Amino acid sequence: MPKDFLQHVKPEYDVVVIGSGLAGLTAANVLGRAGHRVLLLEQHYKLGGLATWFRRPGGLIFDISLHGFPVGMRKSCRRYWTREIADSVVQLKHIRFDNPMFSLTTEFHRQDFTRLLVTRFGIDPRTVESFFDTARGMNFYDDQSLSNRELFERFFPGRGDVVRLLMEPITYANGSTLEDPAITYGIVFSNFMSQGVFTFQGGTDRLIALMRDELLRNGVDIAIRSDVEAIRVAQRTVTGVRVGGREIQARAVISNANLCDTVQRMVGARHFDRDFVEQAAAVRLNCSSTQVYMALQPDDLLDESTGDLLFSSVAPAFQTDLLLSRHITSRTFSFYYPRTRPQARPQCLIVSSTNARHADWATLSAEEYAASKQNLIETTLDALEKYVPDCRRRVAYVEAATPRTFARYTRHPGGASFGTKFEGLAVSRGLPEQIRGLYHAGSVGIIMSGWLGAINYGVIVANDVDALLTHTASTSHPAGSILAPES
Amino acid sequence: MTPVEIREEILDILSDIAPDEDLSALQDDVAFRDQVELDSMDFLDIVMELRKRYRIQVPEADYPQLASMRSTVTYLEPIMKDMQRVS
Ligand SMILES: Cc1cc2nc3c(=O)[nH]c(=O)nc-3n(C[C@H](O)[C@H](O)[C@H](O)COP(=O)(O)OP(=O)(O)OC[C@H]3O[C@@H](n4cnc5c(N)ncnc54)[C@H](O)[C@@H]3O)c2cc1C
Numbered sequence: 163m164p165k166d167f168l169q170h171v172k173p174e175y176d177v178v179v180i181g182s183g184l185a186g187l188t189a190a191n192v193l194g195r196a197g198h199r200v201l202l203l204e205q206h207y208k209l210g211g212l213a214t215w216f217r218r219p220g221g222l223i224f225d226i227s228l229h230g231f232p233v234g235m236r237k238s239c240r241r242y243w244t245r246e247i248a249d250s251v252v253q254l255k256h257i258r259f260d261n262p263m264f265s266l267t268t269e270f271h272r273q274d275f276t277r278l279l280v281t282r283f284g285i286d287p288r289t290v291e292s293f294f295d296t297a298r299g300m301n302f303y304d305d306q307s308l309s310n311r312e313l314f315e316r317f318f319p320g321r322g323d324v325v326r327l328l329m330e331p332i333t334y335a336n337g338s339t340l341e342d343p344a345i346t347y348g349i350v351f352s353n354f355m356s357q358g359v360f361t362f363q364g365g366t367d368r369l370i371a372l373m374r375d376e377l378l379r380n381g382v383d384i385a386i387r388s389d390v391e392a393i394r395v396a397q398r399t400v401t402g403v404r405v406g407g408r409e410i411q412a413r414a415v416i417s418n419a420n421l422c423d424t425v426q427r428m429v430g431a432r433h434f435d436r437d438f439v440e441q442a443a444a445v446r447l448n449c450s451s452t453q454v455y456m457a458l459q460p461d462d463l464l465d466e467s468t469g470d471l472l473f474s475s476v477a478p479a480f481q482t483d484l485l486l487s488r489h490i491t492s493r494t495f496s497f498y499y500p501r502t503r504p505q506a507r508p509q510c511l512i513v514s515s516t517n518a519r520h521a522d523w524a525t526l527s528a529e530e531y532a533a534s535k536q537n538l539i540e541t542t543l544d545a546l547e548k549y550v551p552d553c554r555r556r557v558a559y560v561e562a563a564t565p566r567t568f569a570r571y572t573r574h575p576g577g578a579s580f581g582t583k584f585e586g587l588a589v590s591r592g593l594p595e596q597i598r599g600l601y602h603a604g605s606v607g608i609i610m611s612g613w614l615g616a617i618n619y620g621v622i623v624a625n626d627v628d629a630l631l632t633h634t635a636s637t638s639h640p641a642g643s644i645l646a647p648e649s
Numbered sequence: 650m651t652p653v654e655i656r657e658e659i660l661d662i663l664s665d666i667a668p669d670e671d672l673s674a675l676q677d678d679v680a681f682r683d684q685v686e687l688d689s690m691d692f693l694d695i696v697m698e699l700r701k702r703y704r705i706q707v708p709e710a711d712y713p714q715l716a717s718m719r720s721t722v723t724y725l726e727p728i729m730k731d732m733q734r735v736s
Contacts, residue, residue, distance in 0.1 A: 618690055625697050
């Protein structure tokens with residue numbers, strides 16, 4: 163008989179969390195710690211969602227989405243996870259750009275950007291300051307009609323090189339383009355570019371293992387290989403989920419799965435207002451990715467001045483649509499030095515990433531697909547040669563992933579790497595107004611994506627759920643219990 | 650709880666949230682944001698902590714009331730006046 167992954171699962175919980183991406187994990191942890199009975203269900207055999215890794219013979223471990231995140235991770239990990247996790251968040255010091263317009267290395271914070279913009283790009287310091295203040299001061303409630311392009315045009319008219327410096331990293335970080343609302347840039351900027359780029363010491367596998375331990379300490383039940391088939395709703399109120407042919411009751415459900423999939427398939431459009439379903443269907447997904455994973459021979463160590471993150475491009479100018487093209491001219495290289503995983507044999511790994519359109523890969527025949535993948539590998543090695551001389555001889559292992567790979571492993575339609583465009587946030591936040599007890603937490607709206615965005619959004623939604631559960635608890639008791647809170 | 654006790658309670662919550670900040674010189678009429686490094690997640694933590702300790706629900710629309718110490722105490726006073734301190 164196959165193993166029953168739901169064996170230890172109880173028939174009823176306060177909250178069921180569907181999906182163990184960083185938003186799902188964090189929401190489950192915050193709610194478990196607050197004393198609620200929480201069940202976390204994950205369809206894959208690993209926790210982490212897109213925060214994932216894979217192993218290859220010879221002790222190789224490749225990280226998929228550990229390229230860099232903002233300093234805020236440290237605080238969020240300390241607050242909503244553990245000090246041990248927070249203390250493993252370390253800064254990457256060599257962020258490098260190399261393109262036909264400029265080549266430079268930066269520590270990627272406001273001060274260093276200001277220095278570069280003034281000394282290398284000849285921009286008036288007052289303009290730089292006023293741009294950074296404007297970006298930092300933007301918030302969610304500001305005008306959404308201003309686009310990134312207009313924002314840059316206002317401060318740096320005709321300066322494609324400046325736009326490239328300020329925008330290219332964000333485009334890689336969350337798929338946003340010059341057409342997206344400027345507030346998304348402002349919010350991401352104030353998180354991301356103001357205080358450097360950080361990584362997790364020990365790799366994604368260590369992070370997720372530590373998170374799993376903490377969830378168990380906080381009493382969260384976890385089931386892997388548990389694909390949720392339906393979210394049960396009666397009279398516009400969540401009643402539970404159906405998983406592995408079993409019904410589990412819950413007062414609240416948080417879906418960390420794709421937003422559209424949650425509405426259309428797991429709940430079913432008939433349970434929502436018609437215009438809400440239309441609004442949800444109109445949400446645009448973000449782009450997908452390609453990646454090439456390369457390992458140098460053990461003990462063939464690169465000098466760290468090669469960079470931690472390298473934004474490389476041969477395109478003469480920065481155009482967001484070019485970044486999606488299968489004719490790749492721009493790549494981000496992540497270099498992993500032995501200090502990333504101090505416990506393993508000293509070895510350097512390199513992951514090259516690009517943004518990509520699923521549609522460009524979806525229709526290829528098996529042969530065309532294999533050839534395109536091989537081409538992706540060859541052109542990546544060609545591009546790497548400039549930074550790692552003689553790399554074809556030095557690379558001991560190489561493998562590629564495409565939008566089709568991401569779609570297959572993540573279940574995100576179109577292999578979307580960074581959730582949805584801006585409008586997805588309103589739909590995600592609107593779910594509980596449609597159906598009591600139904601929530602979504604996961605990459606949406608550009609600003610809630612990435613490791614930090616997903617973690618923080620998990621906390622925001624956990625707060626809503628905690629309010630719902632606490633509220634029902636206090637109204638079902640005599641009014642006096644409000645005055646004598648349990649502690 | 651008296652306004653003075655409410656103020657102390659808020660200070661206690663803030664010292665958990667921003668352990669590296671010196672809160673002894675906090676000015677009640679000046680926005681927290683202008684004196685302490687607080688972001689929107691920190692404000693959310695204040696809301697969660699109030700719920701945990703006192704089962705107080707601060708709806709999202711009321712978050713702006715938590716801008717400064719003075720406005721926070723004024724906002725919480727009618728809600729907390731009959732409560733006992735828990736910590
Ligand atoms: C190539 C790439 C590189 C990236 N690089 C970075 C980076 O350097 N820095 C950064 O900050 N971010 C990066 N990101 C983005 C970041 O990884 C994501 O934004 C974040 O991890 C998403 O978390 P999430 O909570 O939204 O959920 P996801 O990671 O999308 O997880 C959703 C989970 O739900 C599960 N699920 C779905 N349906 C069901 C169901 N029916 N039943 C049970 N479980 C289900 C899935 O299996 C999955 O585990 C990158 C992403 C990609 C693809």
